[in-house]
Amino acid sequence: MATLFKDVYIADGSREKAERVHLLVSKGRIASITSANENPPSADKIISGRGKMAVIPGFVNAHTHAAMVLLRGLGEEAPLMEWLQNKIWPVEEKLTPEYIYWGTLSAMLEMLASGTTCFADMYFEMEGVAEAVLGAGMKAALCRGITAGEPGKIERSLQNNIELAEKYHGREGLITIQLGPHAPYTVPLEAMKVITDAAKSKGLGVHFHYLETEGELRNLGHDPVKYLADTGLLDVPSLTLAHAVYLDPEADIPSDNVTLVHCPCSNLKLGSGIMPLPAWLERGMPVALGTDGASSNNQLDIWGEMRTAALLHKGANKDPVCITAIDALRMATYEGARAFGFSQKGMIREGWFADLVLVNLDKPHYIGVNDENLAAYLVYAGSSADIAGTMVNGRWVYRNGEYPTLDREEIVQKAREAREAMTTR
Secondary structure (H helix, E strand, O other): OOEEEEEEEEOOOOOOOOEEEEEEEEOOEEEEEEEOOOOOOOOOEEEEOOOOEEEEEOEEEEEEOHHHHHHOOOOOOOOHHHHHHHHHHHHHOOOOHHHHHHHHHHHHHHHHHOOEEEEEEEEOOHHHHHHHHHHHOOEEEEEEEEOOOOOOHHHHHHHHHHHHHHHHOOHHHOEEEEEEEOOOOOOOHHHHHHHHHHHHHHOOEEEEEEOOOHHHHHHOOOOHHHHHHHOOHHHOOOEEEEEOOOOOOOOOOOOOOEEEEEOHHHHHHOOOOOOOHHHHHHOOOOEEEOOOOOOOOOOOOHHHHHHHHHHHHHHHHOOOOOOOHHHHHHHHOHHHHHHOOOOOOOOOOOOOEOOEEEEEOOOHHHOOOOOOOHHHHHHHHOOHHHEEEEEEOOEEEEEOOEOOOOOHHHHHHHHHHHHHHHHHO
């Protein structure tokens, strides 16, 4: 079934100006983009924008731990390691595959309503997460978090991650799989080499926490670039470094297979510091946006991360143009999709996947919007409350408060029960 977005604005991270167009979606892709001054093509379903709606690419949450919505509010206002060791890890020991499944679905309700069409998830029991993704029709880049522990734990986790890839990588065009060593402080160096060897032999990317805090930098025991080189991380097919707050932009790190993920709200809330984003962008390093888990952010709203990233660095650098609205929009959409192997996603282009967000511009805070300033209005004045619909592969997964592919009431109830069970026994 073809859907026509008639007389809408389109904007993405590659356009200096928005355009007013007719946008036709058919067979999961953007079939045509024609001027709103021309006669619109025919379609089975017509959504008439009358110049008061915008279509933008679906957001990509490039780093999160979805099921941690079940841990939201635990250990508030504590430094990272204290928060992890004293509050989070003890409760995570009570997680079950069922809890993670329902927690992930609950997170997906939040993300879809705020325009996220794809998320990169590092956690446990990822088979259930993959099934939740397939059932919802969302997109996801999944990895099994690999950490040290009792003898054989790393080996078992790595094997589980490889089996996850064998079963789900590329499934229905909705899932990609990466290997997920947690961080330098949870995975010994020699084990990291084994993991990167596996990534290279299997042709898989690696999703990795790196230099989130100043203490992590002090305790690394290596030059940060030398660590990446010695462990083989720089040689894997694709490397995604989450946080990278204390990675020096002057470091000799390739930009062809490495993406950094900026998580401004989580890093601010945990007092971890501020990534030197303007310097990375100036040298051409790809940077995507992530929320981190809901227990450290505490939201899963990439629109909010987009606005925060754009404002934070202007103030920190005393430079109002160091991060533009176009920069922020590109980081929130295209860069995350590209990093995790989702091609033809993240821009409004003919032939690209119809992973789209419909934005209602018929609101007081959009008075004065036009093709010249739409991106700035979206980033600085708008919010995810303006979203009228979220579409993945041309299929609505959120529309006017409803979830066509998910049972909201059951998910919320099951997630509530899981939270109560984990925190009361």
